[in-house]
Amino acid sequence: MKKTLQIHIGGRQIHIDEDGYNQLNHYLESLKSHFAAEGDSGKEIVEDIEQRIAELLENKITENKQAISLEDVQETIGILGKVEDFVYNGQSSEESEYTHYERRENRRFFRDGENSYLGGVASGLGEYFDIDPLWIRLAFLALVFLKGVGILIYAILWIVVPKARSTAEKLQMRGKPVNLSTIKDSVNAEYDKVKSSVSGFSKSPAADGTRNALENLMRAIGLVILAIFKFIIGAIGVLFLIIGAVFLAGMIMLLLGFTNIFGHWHVWNGTALPDISQMFANSGHYYLVLVSFVIVVLIPIVVLIYGGIKILFNIKTKHRTLRAFVLTSWILALILFVTLLIVNSTNFSVEASGSQTATIATPKYPKLYLEVRDNTDLKKMTVYSIFDHKFNYSELDESLYSRPELYIHRSEDDQIHLNVEKHVRNVGMNQSQQYLDRIEYAWEQKDSAIYLDRFMRTDDEDFWMFGEVDIKLRIPENQVVVITQQACDLMNYDQQTRYCTDSLLSGKESVMTADGLMLLEKQKRPARKNK
Amino acid sequence: MDFENVKAQMRKGVLEFCILSILSKGDAYATDLLNKLKESELIVVEGTLYPLLTRQKNAGLLSYRWEESTQGPPRKYYALTDKGREVLKESEASWRGLIDAVDSILKK
Secondary structure (H helix, E strand, C coil): CCCEEEEEECCEEEEEEHHHHHHHHHHHHHHHHHHHHHHHHHHHHHHHHHHHHHHHHHHHCCCCCCCECHHHHHHHHHHHCCHHHCCCCCCHHHHHHHCCHHHHHHCCCCECCCCCCCCCHHHHHHHHHCCCHHHHHHHHHHHHHCCCHHHHHHHHHHHHCCECCCHHHHHHHHCCCCCHHHHHHHHHHHHHHHHHHHHHHHHCCHHHHHHHHHHHHHHHHHHHHHHHHHHHHHHHHHHHHHHHHHHHHHHHHHHHHHCCCCCCCEEECCEEECCHHHHHCCCCCHHHHHHHHHHHHHHHHHHHHHHHHHHHHCCCCCCHHHHHHHHHHHHHHHHHHHHHHHHHHHHHCCEEEEEEEEEECCCCCCEEEEEEECCCCHHHEEEEEECCEEEEEECCCCEEEECCEEEEEECCCCCEEEEEEEEEECCCHHHHHHHHHHCECCEEEECCEEEEECCEEEEHHHHHHCCEEEEEEEECCCCEEEECHHHHHHECHHHHHHHHHHHCCCCCEEEEECCEEEEHHHHHHHHHHHC | CCHHHHHHHHHHHHHHHHHHHHHHCCCEEHHHHHHHHHHCCCCCCHHHHHHHHHHHHHCCCEEEEEECCCCCCCEEEEEECHHHHHHHHHHHHHHHHHHHHHHHHHHC
16 A cells, blocks of 8 residues: 655646655755755746656556556656766756755765875865865964974874775765855755645545654754854854954064053963063064064964954865965074074173172261161052062052172171172173173161162163172171161072071171171070189 | 866756757757757757756756646746857857868878
8 A cells, every 4th residue: 555645846737656656755955955056047047847757657547557666766757867967957057055064964074185285184174074184284383383283193193094096985075065155055955845744634544744854854963063064164264253352462562562652561360471572672683573474473363363254254265375475484583583593692691700809987976877778769669470470560650670699798807898790691792791880789877877778770671681789798797787677588598598597696796707697695694604 | 187077068058059959949858858868869868958957947048837747747838038049150150160070180
């Protein structure tokens, strides 16, 4: 027993077996989705073909055979041909865009040997996701810098993924682009199908309706998956755009920093990024470094933004020469930048120091007071750290302040000597003196008191010379000194531990002995015992 | 170069030319055209014809009218427009030229 349906096609009423109907329906769906892209003309074409089908089917009806069988349908489809056989359907150059969307399901990931730089992994991935392989190459490159992950992934894919050799494999690799128009096509076809099945529901037996509904459901699920896939691709595009935009903004901020708008300092999460350009300010390569740095950073950013836009709007362009040019200039800029870094790093290793010594006559002052004075407003200062190096930045005069280190030793003679030693690093060979002069440090003697500045000062752009000041105070034996707590804070680590722990000496009278400073009272006591 | 594509383009051109020349001998509906084209083995699958007809109609080379039929529903009868006749004339000239050119090369 076979179920027979009555259908209305091409202006004719035709009885058809259920299996034949399903086949015919499937065929018409494929036609509809194939021609959907052509709009009204497409509908007209399908209608004309339907009419021809009806004519052919009607010829099959005889006195003895009242219903169309599956075989009849297959024969008719054979006469009209499958969509894939409609080789010359209008705009031939775009015809691959319209071909039936089922082809995409056959898409496979192969390595593309034709457009490869290395193993064709990137271009194969590009074909698979319909992305210009350049972005994938850049992504791999970026991953290479991430502890070489990129190399590993690439190597694995190279080994695991087969290369597309036969024409069939190459076609499978390319598949069909997932773009808005194909999604629209399949959605349109789906809509028409649902519509026709709904209108056919009343006519056809219920069982057929549910079957159609199930089929529709499966198709709908397929569509949802397709939409999700499209969404992910879109999200990647947006992500590219956002990352690119953020980097671009950062880049612009950095460049503006060169022109002092942000006061040289780019503070982020409590960490300050000093103006890198100043590192090269004296190397004579300042502009070369600047330009190469900008190119090295800017090209990936622009490429990222461009890639994001391309993915989002599904633009397909293949400017091979432009791509090669961009890639080449990026590599050249990178080489230049790295070379300059290496060349200049020899400069950075240069250390220089200079010192000034002042002598203070002792006899006048039996008791010397060592005090500290503030040479800037502490409230206007912010503490930053970079590379474990702590420093203070003052908004007041856009300067850097750091603490000098105080060393107190026994004098060889009976004079008090105060020696200020300045150290700089990372400066050019012949410019050390000039840089030493840029460190400002002052102290003052007033009667029996020596006032040390709490901070040494440098301009903020001189950060990279890591200026330091050592104060070497030499005190003759038996000289009595009062070191204030604040002066204690300036002492170098060793002496601080020795003299200032638990305010041992701070604020009290101490005396210089052959073994260093000692509390005056302690020193006197054994002296008394000796007497 | 994609040779399959070249072949397809050639057949498409010839087919369009033939549709025009069949219609120049009198109006016809799709099945008439199909029968003639199949007789001369110019067409393999019938489905190919319909997109071409619609395209030529959209290009203003053809027009159609509905005509009642003794058997079945009304039929779409295609006719050449003036523009269609013009294009046919040009096509005929270039076709002959092409035949001669190709012949002269093949004979050498």
